[in-house]
Amino acid sequence: MKIRVKLRGTLPHKFPEYDHQQGLDIDIADEASVQDLLNHLQLTDSDKCAIAIDGRIAKAEQKLKGLTSVNIFQIAHGG
Amino acid sequence: MKFLKVDMSQKTVTLEDVKSDYAGLGGRGLTSTMINAEVPAECDPLGPDNKLIFAPGILSGTSAVNTSRISIGAKSPLTGGIKESNVGGTVATALGRLGIAAIIVDGQAAANELFLLKIDRSGEASLVPGDEYKGMRTYALVEKLLSTYGEKNGVLCIGPAGEFQLGSASIQASDVDGRPCRAAGRGGMGAVMGAKGLKAIVVELGAKNSEALTDPEAFKTASKAIVKAIKENPFTGQILPSAGTAALLGMVNGLGAFPxxxxxxxxxxxxxxxxxxxxxxxxxxxxxxxxxxxxxxxxxxxxxxxxxxxxxxxxxxxxxxxxxxxxxxxxxxxxxxxxxxxxxxxxxxxxxxxxxxxxxxxxxxxxxxxxxxxxxxxxxxxxxxxxxxxxxxxNGPEAVGKHFNHHRVPAVKGQSIAAYDPRGMQGNGVTFATSPMGADHTAGNLVGEYLTGALNPLEAEGQIEASRNAQIAMAALDCTGFCLLAEPALAAPGATEAFIELLNAKLGTQMGIEDYTNMGIQTLKAEKEFNRKAGLTTKDDRLPKFFYEEALSPHNKVFSIKDEDLDSIFDF
Known part of the structure; x- marks a missing residue:
């Protein structure tokens, strides 16, 4: 399935071709999970990523099926 | 360490040794302890009996990084309770190097009188008539002050809002480029400064550190550990330098908690x-x-x-x-x-x-x-x-709500909430409701807990405990002068211990984590006690009704923390 990924924080720096308006269009297996998407993008624990789906922080095993876009954030703290 | 006491009624400035009751205190711990002990709780916040206290943190003036916060405290004209608002810039470090633990501004100049407090690098301080600065906005004011006194000065000042003694008036601090763009915004501290008749405090930079460290070697070692932790932490080392605090916007909006x-x-x-x-x-x-x-x-x-x-x-x-x-x-x-x-x-x-x-x-x-x-x-x-x-x-959102007879006023104790909707981040609602400061995100922000998935922002479970812990941690941190935005780096292994070692090496104490936590608890206790004496009750520890009644999209949630749970938060 195709999914559009928007990257936040410093994550776009890892993808030189990244366009803030368009995001990244990814082809990924229909049964892919949040962790599969992170692996596909080669994002690791040290990137401190969080994915919000339907306004909630998704767990690593959560399936992406049915989604057309996701936002990947980096964990931040308030100030 | 010394207190610089400024009597605006008598126009006197005196330097005194720090009393033993206040030894070892700094920042918010000092302002709140002193206000609770010395300011009549029922006084007019804009009258002569209120005290406006400027206290650098314990570590301000040392060589440790990110320690340039100054706490500004008084009885607040906005909340009617105690207030501490802290700000960065250059003045905290300058005062710390002069060995000044606090500037305490008491009394009140006659109406229409306006003064500057000038402190030079030898610690000499005097009140200077400031009529020529009346009505000036802060950028023009600071430009003129730096032109008069030299660029190597730090400034804390008020603009027209402070002179009008408005509830939203800030005290602006000059940054390292000499612009008055950092704000001790919350609680109307600018109105208190305006009521005192004080337009600005101008502090010459570059004094040599007058306070010897108790253990310079231990301090140096701990400082290095803190630098390493800040640089290696993805938030403090990469995200903040790249996008600043604005990096939060997409995340909070994505979670449906962006009011x-x-x-x-x-x-x-x-x-x-x-x-x-x-x-x-x-x-x-x-x-x-x-x-x-x-x-x-x-x-x-x-x-x-x-x-x-x-x-x-x-x-x-x-x-x-x-x-x-x-x-x-x-x-x-x-x-x-x-x-x-x-x-x-x-x-x-x-x-x-x-x-x-x-x-x-x-x-x-x-x-x-x-x-x-x-x-x-x-x-x-x-x-x-x-x-x-x-x-x-x-005068702020409550005054506007009263003017228009409009009930949707997102404020607690008269002070507006910050950028986290209590219905989408329930624990931040707990902090807004119960902080002695009024609704204040810096009093205990749980957004990091939500983003890591450690706490569900939409459920009541766990929010009271998380807010309590965050409020204690912030109250302790605000005593030190260390920046809130560098604080997440202290989660690295050994970094909190190194941070406490900085305090011990400065003060000559043997504090452990428990003692450090206790500093936060004692500060909160003093603040709650002052608010109680000032007439605030548990009824003031509530969010506005509409947060309980109007469901917030996209999650269609209301604020669901029970009153009795809010009232139990500071049972210590």
Missing amino acids: TRNATAGQFEGADNISGEKLAEVITERGGKTTHVGCTQCIVKCSNEYVDKNGKFVTSSLEYETLWSMGGMLGIDDLDAIATLDFLADDIGLDSINAGVALGVAMDAGHKKFGDSQAAIDMMEEIAKGSEFGKILG
């Missing part, structure tokens, strides 16, 4: 136009600075310089809270307009959060349409003029 159009929705459709990523893109294209040092000894560099299409300076630093209060809260998704509003807040001497929310309440009441950026700018100028309606706006 939009006076908290009538939890997601803003224009968020991508004002996000941290967009801000960085615009600043970079125009030749501004996405990474900027605002405060002495800062290695996080979360500040920025926003410029217009011609590359001309507009404001510094455009932060998450203002992108919200002057952006999403007003339905404005135009970065140039928000930057102008941020500049006006600094220049007039206003808390950009309280002022923005006041404009939002006016728009919600139908005075102007959401999204009308020119109307927002005009309302800010109305405050600067000191017109009757301008004073209502400048």
Whole structure:
């Protein structure tokens, strides 16, 4: 399935071709999970990523099926 | 260490040794302990009996990085309770190096009298007549002061809002570039300064550190560990230098907790136009600075310089809270307009959060349409003029709500919430409701807990405990002068221990983590005690009704923490 990924924080720096308006269009297996998407993008624990789906922080095993876009954030703290 | 005591009634300035009751205290711990002990709780916050206290943190003035916060405390004219508002810039370090633990401003000048407090690098201090500065906005004021006294001075000052003694009046601090763009915004401390008749404090920089460290070697070792932790932490080492606090906008909006159009929705459709990523893109294209040092000894560099299409300076630093209060809260998704509003807040001497929310309440009441950026700018100028309606706006959202007889006022104890809707982040609602400071995100922000998935932001479970722990941790941190935004780095293995070692090496103490935590608890206890004496009760520890009654999209949740649970938060 195709999914559009928007990257936040410093994550776009890892993808030189990244366009803030368009995001990244990814082809990924229909049964892919949040962790599969992170692996596909080669994002690791040290990137401190969080994915919000339907306004909630998704767990690593959560399936992406049915989604057309996701936002990947980096964990931040308030100030 | 010394106290610099300024009596505005007698026009005297005296230097005294710190009394043993206050030994080892700094920042918020010192301001709150002293206010609780010495300020009559029922006094008029704008009268002679209130004390305005400027206290650098315990570590301010040492060589440790990110220790340039100064706490400014008094009885608040906005909340009616105790207040501490802290700010960076250059003055905390300068005072710390002079061995000044606090400037305590007491009494009151006669109406229409205005003074400056000038402190030179040898610690000599005097009150100087300041009639020529009457009515000046902060940018022009600081330019004139630095031209008169020299560029190597730090300034704390008020603008017209402070002279008008408005509830949203801030005390502005000059940054390392000499711009009055850092704000001790919350609680109307600028109004207290204006009521005292004090327009500015000008402190010469560059004094040699007069206070020897108890254990310089241990201090040096601990300092290195803190630098390493800050540089290696992805948030303090990469995200903040790249996008600043604005990086939060996309995340909070994504979680449906971004109060939009006076908290009538939890997601803003224009968020991508004002996000941290967009801000960085615009600043970079125009030749501004996405990474900027605002405060002495800062290695996080979360500040920025926003410029217009011609590359001309507009404001510094455009932060998450203002992108919200002057952006999403007003339905404005135009970065140039928000930057102008941020500049006006600094220049007039206003808390950009309280002022923005006041404009939002006016728009919600139908005075102007959401999204009308020119109307927002005009309302800010109305405050600067000191017109009757301008004073209502400048006194904050509750005053505006009363004026329009409009009940949707997102404030606690008279002070507006910050950029996290309590229905979408329930624990932040607990902090807003119960903090002795009124609604204040810096009193105990749980957004990091939510983003890591450690706590579900929409459920009641765990929120009281998380808020309590965060409020204690922040109260302790605010004693030290260490920046809140560098604090997440202390989660690294050994970093908290190194931080406490800094305090021990400075003070000659043997504190452990428990003692450090206790510093936060004792500070909160003093604040709660003062508020109780001032007449505040548990009824004041509640969110406005509409947060309990109006469900917030997209999660359709109301604030669901029970009153008895709110009342149990400080059972210690």
